[in-house]
Every structure is written in structure tokens, then in C-alpha cells.
Amino acid sequence: xxxxxxxxxxxxxxxxxxxxxxxxxxxxxxxxxxxxxxxxxxxxxxxxxxxxxxxxxxxxxxxxxxxxxxxxxxxxxxxxxxxxxxxxxxxxxxxxxxxxxxxxxxxxxxxxxxxxxxxxxxxxxxxxxxxxxxxxxxxxxxxxxxxxxxxxxxxxxxxxxxxxxxxxxxxxxxxxxxxxxxxxxxxxxxxxxxxxxxxxxxxxxxxxxxxxxxxxxxxxxxxxxxxxxxxxxxxxxxxxxxxxxxxxxxxxxxxxxxxxxxxxxxxxxxxxxxxxxxxxxxxxxxxxxxxxxxxxxxxxxxxxxxxxxxxxxxxxxxxxxxxxxxxxxxxxxxxxxxxxxxxxxxxxxxxxxxxxxxxxxxxxxxxxxxxxxxxxxxxxxxxxxxxxxxxxxxxxxxxxxxxxxxxxxxxxxxxxxxxxxxxxxxxxxxxxxxxxxxxxxxxxxxxxxxxxxxxxxxxxxxxxxxxxxxxxxxxxxxxxxxxxxxxxxxxxxxxxxxxxxxxxxxxxxxxxxxxxxxxxxxxxxxxxxxxxxxxxxxxxxxxxxxxxxxxx
Amino acid sequence: xxxxxxxxxxxxxxxxxxxxxxxxxxxxxxxxxxxxxxxxxxxxxxxxxxxxxxxxxxxxxxxxxxxxxxxxxxxxxxxxxxxxxxxxxxxxxxxxxxxxxxxxxxxxxxxxxxxxxxxxxxxxxxxxxxxxxxxxxxxxxxxxxxxxxxxxxxxxxxxxxxxxxxxxxxxxxxxxxxxxxxxxxxxxxxxxxxxxxxxxxxxxxxxxxxxxxxxxxxxxxxxxxxxxxxxxxxxxxxxxxxxxxxxxxxxxxxxxxxxxxxxxxxxxxxxxxxxxxxxxxxxxxxxxxxxxxx
Numbered sequence: 001x002x003x004x005x006x007x008x009x010x011x012x013x014x015x016x017x018x019x020x021x022x023x024x025x026x027x028x029x030x031x032x033x034x035x036x037x038x039x040x041x042x043x044x045x046x047x048x049x050x051x052x053x054x055x056x057x058x059x060x061x062x063x064x065x066x067x068x069x070x071x072x073x074x075x076x077x078x079x080x081x082x083x084x085x086x087x088x089x090x091x092x093x094x095x096x097x098x099x100x101x102x103x104x105x106x107x108x109x110x111x112x113x114x115x116x117x118x119x120x121x122x123x124x125x126x127x128x129x130x131x132x133x134x135x136x137x138x139x140x141x142x143x144x145x146x147x148x149x150x151x152x153x154x155x156x157x158x159x160x161x162x163x164x165x166x167x168x169x170x171x172x173x174x175x176x177x178x179x180x181x182x183x184x185x186x187x188x189x190x191x192x193x194x195x196x197x198x199x200x201x202x203x204x205x206x207x208x209x210x211x212x213x214x215x216x217x218x219x220x221x222x223x224x225x226x227x228x229x230x231x232x233x234x235x236x237x238x239x240x241x242x243x244x245x246x247x248x249x250x251x252x253x254x255x256x257x258x259x260x261x262x263x264x265x266x267x268x269x270x271x272x273x274x275x276x277x278x279x280x281x282x283x284x285x286x287x288x289x290x291x292x293x294x295x296x297x298x299x300x301x302x303x304x305x306x307x308x309x310x311x312x313x314x315x316x317x318x319x320x321x322x323x324x325x326x327x328x329x330x331x332x333x334x335x336x337x338x339x340x341x342x343x344x345x346x347x348x349x350x351x352x353x354x355x356x357x358x359x360x361x362x363x364x365x366x367x368x369x370x371x372x373x374x375x376x377x378x379x380x381x382x383x384x385x386x387x388x389x390x391x392x393x394x395x396x397x398x399x400x401x402x403x404x405x406x407x408x409x410x411x412x413x414x415x416x417x418x419x420x421x422x423x424x425x426x427x428x429x430x431x432x433x434x435x436x437x438x439x440x441x442x443x444x445x446x447x448x449x450x451x452x453x454x455x456x457x458x459x460x461x462x463x464x465x466x467x468x469x470x471x472x473x474x475x476x477x478x479x480x481x482x483x484x485x486x487x488x489x490x491x492x493x494x495x496x497x498x499x500x501x502x503x504x505x506x507x508x509x510x511x512x513x514x515x516x517x518x519x520x521x522x523x524x525x526x527x528x529x530x531x532x533x534x535x536x537x538x539x540x541x542x543x544x545x546x547x548x549x550x551x552x
Numbered sequence: 553x554x555x556x557x558x559x560x561x562x563x564x565x566x567x568x569x570x571x572x573x574x575x576x577x578x579x580x581x582x583x584x585x586x587x588x589x590x591x592x593x594x595x596x597x598x599x600x601x602x603x604x605x606x607x608x609x610x611x612x613x614x615x616x617x618x619x620x621x622x623x624x625x626x627x628x629x630x631x632x633x634x635x636x637x638x639x640x641x642x643x644x645x646x647x648x649x650x651x652x653x654x655x656x657x658x659x660x661x662x663x664x665x666x667x668x669x670x671x672x673x674x675x676x677x678x679x680x681x682x683x684x685x686x687x688x689x690x691x692x693x694x695x696x697x698x699x700x701x702x703x704x705x706x707x708x709x710x711x712x713x714x715x716x717x718x719x720x721x722x723x724x725x726x727x728x729x730x731x732x733x734x735x736x737x738x739x740x741x742x743x744x745x746x747x748x749x750x751x752x753x754x755x756x757x758x759x760x761x762x763x764x765x766x767x768x769x770x771x772x773x774x775x776x777x778x779x780x781x782x783x784x785x786x787x788x789x790x791x792x793x794x795x796x797x798x799x800x801x802x803x804x805x806x807x808x809x810x811x812x813x814x815x816x817x818x819x820x821x822x823x824x825x826x827x828x829x830x831x832x833x834x835x836x837x838x839x840x841x842x843x844x845x846x
Binding site: 157203204207208209210211212214215216218219220222223226227230231342346349350353357382383385386388389390392393395396397400401 | 587589592634635638639642643644646647648649650651652654655656657658659662663665666770773774777780781783784788815818819822825826829830833834835
């Protein structure tokens with residue numbers, strides 16, 4: 001303040017002087033003050049990096065044809081729509097628009113189409129090896145889809161999936177060799193083998209929970225391996241049992257054989273996807289979604305027999321796994337002991353975890369990644385297992401639920417960051433945040449708040465000892481520019497909590513009150529201090545207002 | 553009769569080795585909530601550590617055994633740093649931890665295969681070739697040594713957990729991990745102690761088993777699966793239960809080999825485990841009402 005006093009005093013020309021009010025001088029001295037336009041310029045010069053606000057501004061919205069916003073294609077004869085489409089009106093232009101609420105069917109269709117035409121677009125040099133890998137991919141993806149049904153939908157942590165497939169493959173191969181069964185019988189018999197094994201394995205699942213069951217099935221896997229490798233009937237010297245009937249004719253051209261292999265694997269994958277869809281998305285899946293882990297008691301109390309549903313899903317997928325086992329036998333003419341090894345279990349777990357446990361797309365994509373690494377990039381040697389292990393490590397360390405959980409994880413992270421940014425911007429003096437502003441319809445209110453905030457920022461710079469002294473000398477009448485601006489602002493304030501002077505005894509006792517701002521509700525007394533003159537009361541009120549301004 | 557006693561002693565010998573791993577699995581699960589399936593890798597790692605020490609440093613049996621234990625400790629701490637510490641506070645910890653340990657064993661097994669090749673290695677006999685005859689039964693020094701050293705290791709670990717400050721922390725974590733962290737027991741620190749101790753037990757079992765059988769990059773898998781089965785039957789989290797289960801399965805192995813043939817050992821073993829688990833879903837000594845909630 002002292003440096004202002006030493007400066008040469010400015011003067012203020014009173015525009016109201018021409019009306020000749022009493023004491024309305026043409027010119028009065030005023031302390032140093034800042035240009036009121038400066039704060040406007042500062043506010044407009046917004047240096048903080050801004051982000052786009054609002055929701056789904058990036059979502060593609062196709063325009064509508066005419067007025068038919070509700071017209072939809074349906075799968076005949078059901079009421080099921082082909083794509084989940086929602087008609088909306090654009091809030092700005094009021095044009096009708098269509099949003100695809102679920103785009104996954106599009107991606108599924110495109111990727112399966114790509115798999116279907118793969119043999120025709122692959123370069124000749126790699127065709128054979130890639131198509132062979134494609135057939136393996138189809139079989140493994142089907143196994144993993146059934147496994148996803150068990151782990152994800154039924155919530156039974158079974159590691160004996162490959163054991164069921166292997167047992168089915170070995171038994172059907174043995175039957176085919178000894179009884180001469182044709183190839184198309186093998187998957188059928190495999191279904192019965194799978195059912196039998198499913199019943200045996202499901203028994204402990206009723207009593208044990210979670211990881212006890214997982215460890216037990218890991219042991220069962222080992223049991224099957226030891227049984228098969230040491231038994232006289234199955235244990236051949238060649239590392240497996242071969243010689244079953246097959247649907248691939250040796251007399252065909254090599255490329256024709258590969259194509260049949262590829263497309264049969266592809267057909268198996270499609271069948272497994274349908275099974276997944278009809279178990280997970282229909283009644284059984286709905287029941288089990290009501291009974292997630294740790295909420296079984298609630299489901300039971302609501303009359304849901306979740307145990308029965310779990311076992312049913314387990315048995316259905318066991319039958320499917322048995323079918324795949326028989327198919328495997330007919331595909332490879334038998335099976336190797338490798339299918340029971342711990343390594344296969346690790347690879348299978350890698351396939352379903354990389355994509356995301358409990359999701360069909362996760363199981364298929366994870367299988368694709370692992371099969372490409374394992375069977376196509378063979379020249380990497382043992383390093384490919386190290387790469388697979390590193391991908392697994394990356395997945396469990398950084399991703400919440402595999403690759404297909406990234407979307408949700410990213411959104412959660414973005415919302416968290418938004419919340420953090422919002423809380424860091426909260427000290428903006430009552431100005432509205434962009435996120436709030438999108439949700440307020442009266443845009444005048446936003447601008448009023450912004451203007452109010454700017455004005456208070458400016459008025460804070462005007463408050464100094466001189467104007468307080470000036471006000472003390474002469475509460476009413478003509479003031480210097482700085483004081484006049486402050487007073488105008490105070491007088492114009494809102495009615496709620498506005499300070500007023502109350503006269504207790506004329507010319508003797510005055511008090512300060514605050515209005516309630518609500519009709520019919522009486523004002524409240526803000527302090528007990530008694531002022532002797534009305535001028536002193538005016539000044540006390542002025543000081544209170546200044547205090548509120550500086551603290552806000 | 554001699555046959556049966558011989559087989560039972562055989563069974564107890566094997567059971568004492570697998571029992572070590574079973575107790576390790578059990579302690580890790582109950583204290584940390586981690587289903588560590590990388591004991592197979594720690595086993596091979598410790599075995600190769602002992603083999604390297606024997607080759608390049610000093611061939612004295614006690615020293616080799618000690619180096620095997622030390623390598624096991626290193627392996628355990630490695631798994632803890634790679635999997636337990638980054639994952640323990642994340643959602644779905646149990647399943648992610650289990651898959652992480654599997655990934656470690658996949659990577660580790662391949663690295664061991666790269667460095668040492670698939671050829672099996674053999675450790676020297678630690679306990680010499682002496683024999684004692686008690687009541688018509690011949691006991692080799694080897695078996696006595698294995699049983700005694702396993703029991704010694706187990707006793708030391710149990711005494712340490714009962715009487716030391718660190719053991720108190722681990723037991724508190726077993727009872728209630730959340731409450732333990734509230735009263736100031738560091739989860740990460742305790743994790744390192746637990747994994748070091750269980751790694752030491754695995755290291756000892758690796759050293760003991762590799763002198764009778766052989767050592768290869770994936771030779772730890774069968775002991776681990778047997779150890780896990782024993783731990784499961786005894787009740788995850790119970791040292792006493794694991795010891796009882798190890799003895800029962802040892803007897804079972806001996807009797808099955810005698811009366812049915814060696815091929816049926818695993819079958820009777822799993823039939824036994826399944827029967828026990830159906831009667832008592834949390835194993836012989838497991839708590840009946842509530843599983844550990846990590």
C-alpha cells in the first residue's frame with residue numbers, strides 16, 4: 001500500500017456530475033487502480049490445454065432414411081433384430097439418427113468371413129503351413145470355447161478339459177482300431193465318453209469349491225497321462241496311439257487334404273461358437289449370471305437352482321469336449337500323449353487368459369495368438385515359449401481381464417483421470433466446470449457465473465487501506481473510482497444473505513442483519529455489536545462485505 | 553512281511569520329500585493366498601544350483617545340499633518379486649497369481665532347457681552307501697538321511713514359525729490377512745519371508761530327490777503335482793494335515809505297489825484323495841466352514 005501512497009494521485013471524472021447532485025464533483029482523486037478490461041483479456045487468454053467434453057462425441061451415427069426411425073430387420077421368424085439399433089434425435093439439429101448399440105456382431109462377421117476366405121488369399125509359399133495351423137486353431141478354439149463355458153459361465157475352475165478331450169480321443173481311436181468303426185462314429189462315441197468323464201469329474205465339483213477343485217483336476221490330468229502312457233492297450237512306442245479311421249483320403253491331392261482339414265476345423269469352430277451362444281446367452285447362462293461368485297446365497301434365496309445349472313453346463317461342455325475328442329481322433333488318425341501334459345494345460349490357460357477369461361471373443365483371439373506363435377513361427381525354437389510366457393506375464397500384471405478387457409479398463413482409467421482433473425480444477429471461484437456446463441440447460445447461468453467470478457477477481461485488486469479510510473470518512477456520497485466500483489458491486493448483490501442495517505433506537509443504536517432472501521422468512525442478526533451512528537453501522541457493514549469478498 | 557516294511561519305508565522316504573513341497577504349497581496358500589504352481593520350476597532351479605555348485609565350487613555333500621537350499625531360496629524370492637508383489641493388491645488376485653506362477657514356470661523351464669540342455673543330470677549320493685540292519689530290515693543310509701533331513705527341515709521351519717517374530721507375522725497373515733495388514737504387518741515383506749522359506753524347503757527336496765532320481769528342466773513337475781495333491785488332501789493351510797496326508801499317501805503307495813502293482817498307484821491315490829475331499833471338502837485338517845478370502 002505504501003508505494004501507492006507515494007505515487008502521484010490519479011483523478012476520476014464523475015459522469016453523473018452534469019446532473020448537479022449534491023457533492024457530485026466533476027473530478028475527485030482516486031488511488032491507483034487496475035484497468036477493468038485487463039481481467040477480461042486474461043480470462044479470454046485461456047492457456048490451459050482443453051479436452052473435449054461431453055459423451056460419445058466420437059461415436060459414429062448413421063443418418064436415417066426418411067422418418068422411419070424404428071424400422072428394423074429381424075431374423076425370420078424370431079423377433080430378434082440383426083443389429084441392436086437405437087433411433088435417436090440429434091440434440092442440436094433434431095435430425096433422426098441411428099446408433100448401433102452393439103457392434104460386436106459386425107466384428108464377428110468380418111473376422112469369420114476373413115477366416116472363411118483365408119485359403120484363397122494366402123500366398124502360395126505359406127499356404128500349406130498356415131492352413132494346417134488354421135485347422136489346429138479351429139480345434140483348439142473349440143476346446144477353449146467349451147472350457148470358457150466351464151470356467152466363465154459355470155464358474156467351475158476345472159483344469160481337466162484337455163484330459164476329457166484326450167481320453168475321448170484315445171478311447172475312440174482304440175475302438176476304431178479294434179472294432180473298425182468308421183470316422184463319423186468317432187465323435188458320436190466321443191460324446192458318450194465325454195459324458196461319462198464329465199459325470200465322474202463333476203461329482204467332486206459339487207462339494208469342493210474354487211481352487212481346491214482346480215488343483216484336484218490338475219491331479220486328474222496327471223492321472224490320465226500316467227494311466228494312458230503306462231497301459232498296455234494305449235501305450236505305443238510312437239508317443240501316441242494312431243491308426244483310427246479318418247475323413248481325409250490319402251489319395252487326394254495334398255492341397256485338397258489340407259483344405260478339407262482347414263474347413264473341417266473351421267466348421268467345428270462355428271459349431272462351438274453356436275454352442276457357446278446358446279448356452280451362455282440363453283436360460284442357463286442367464287441363471288448363472290444371477291449367481292456370480294460370493295453371491296450364490298442371494299441367488300439361492302431368489303429361487304434359482306444355480307448348482308443344477310452349473311452341473312448342467314459342465315455336462316454339456318463335457319459332451320462337447322468328448323465330441324471334439326472324437327473329431328480330433330478322426331482328424332489326426334489318433335492322438336499323442338502330449339495332450340495330457342502339463343505343458344498343454346499351461347498353453348490352454350495362456351490361450352484363455354490372454355484374450356480374457358469368460359468371453360468367447362477372448363478365447364478365440366487368445367487361441368489365435370498362441371497358435372500363431374506356437375505353430376507358425378516355428379523357426380523361433382524354444383524362444384516362442386518364452387515369448388508366450390512373457391505375454392502371459394504382461395497380461396496378468398497389467399490387464400484386468402485380458403485383451404478384450406482393455407476397453408473397460410481404459411474407460412475406468414479415463415473416468416478416474418477425469419475425476420482427478422475435475423477435483424484439481426474445483427477452485428475456480430464458483431465458475432462452472434465444463435462437465436457441469438454440458439448438463440445445464442440455461443446457458444445464461446453459466447455466463448453469469450463466469451462474469452461474476454471475473455468481476456470479483458478484479459474487485460479484489462481494488463481493495464486497499466485508502467478506500468477503506470475513504471469509506472470510513474464518508475460512507476455515502478461521491479467516492480473515488482475504486483471505492484465507487486466496489487460499492488456498486490456490493491449494492492447489486494443477491495438478496496439472500498445480503499447485509500442490511502437495522503435501526504434499534506433512531507440516532508442511538510444500530511445493528512447489522514442479513515436478509516434471508518426468502519419471502520416470509522425473517523432476517524437474522526449477524527452480530528451483537530451496537531453502532532452509535534448510522535454512518536458507523538454503514539462502515540461496519542462495508543467491512544463485513546469486504547471480508548466476504550476477500551475470503552470467497 | 554519284510555517286503556511290506558521295506559515298501560512302507562520306501563513310501564515314507566518318498567512321502568517325506570513330497571511332504572516338504574506339500575507343506576510349502578500349504579504355507580504359501582494360507583499365508584499369501586497365492587496358489588504357487590511354479591514350485592516345479594523352483595525345484596529344477598534349486599537342483600541345477602546344487603549341480604553347478606557341485607561341479608564348479610566344491611563337492612562336499614553337505615555343501616551341495618546347502619547350495620541347493622540357497623538356490624531354492626533365490627528361486628522363491630524371484631517368484632515373489634515377479635508375481636506376488638506386483639499382483640497381490642489387484643482384482644482377481646488368486647487366479648492372476650496362479651497364472652503368473654505358471655508363466656514363470658514356463659519361461660524358467662525354457663531358460664533352464666536353453667542353458668543346460670535336455671540331458672538328465674545326477675547329483676552325488678549325499679549320505680554314502682552305508683547300511684544298517686534292524687530286525688531283519690535293511691535300511692540304507694540314503695533313506696535314513698532323506699527322512700532325517702526332511703524331518704529336520706520341517707522341524708526347523710515349524711519351530712521358526714512358532715517362536716520367532718517373523719513366524720508370528722506369517723501366522724497372523726494366515727489367520728486374517730486384512731487384520732494383519734491393519735496392525736502393521738507388511739504384506740510384501742511377509743511375502744518375501746514366506747517365499748524364501750518355502751523355496752528353501754523345495755530346494756532341499758530337489759537336492760534330496762535329484763540324488764536318487766535325476767534332474768532335468770521339467771523334472772519338478774511330478775513332485776509339484778504330488779505335493780499339491782498331498783496339500784489338498786491334508787487341507788490347504790495346515791502343516792499338520794500335510795504331514796498326515798503325506799504319511800497316508802506314502803502307505804497307500806507302498807500297499808498299492810505290493811498288492812496291485814505300481815501302475816495303479818496314482819489311481820488309488822486319487823481315489824483316496826477324492827473320497828477324503830468328498831467327506832471333508834477342505835481336507836483332513838482344513839477348517840470346514842470358510843475358505844481363506846484373499
